[in-house]
Amino acid sequence: MSGEPNTVEPHGVDARTGTRALPDVADTEAFGRELASILAAGDVVILDGPLGAGKTALARGIGAGLGIVGRVTSPTFIIAREHRPGRPGGPAMVHVDAYRLGGAGGGSGVLDELDALDLDSDLEDAVIVVEWGEGVAERLADRHLVVRLRRDVDSDVRHAEWEWVSDE
16 A cells, blocks of 8 residues: 555545455445445446455445446456446446456556456446456556455455555
């Protein structure tokens, strides 16, 4: 993170940084709905965390909060899935799984494949949510939200740590 102390924000997500305990999947989805309340078309949300940390559950909550049409599932095998807005004037959501981008070698192949998705053209009308996107998707916008999800070793409790990052 930026080196600044985190702001613990137990009830609101409008702080620049914060942390939150997420005891179960319903809490993770509720946190996503709460995040959606501060998102608008043009925002990029980068979800980071190991397998099973709750990235897709969080994306599902964001989609519900945005009121998008359709079920939100992991886009692992199709890489990116666009969900239409469910409200007049509301943003669409593009849900991306960057895990498989670039093949086994990663590197510049990831950036080339990300460019091929043409996500920057979607920014005008959509919130872009990128799982496994840290280190790659930041270049899509001058400002983005990074949400890091971690799971307690001894339990299924997850923890979210978020930070708005700006190139300015």
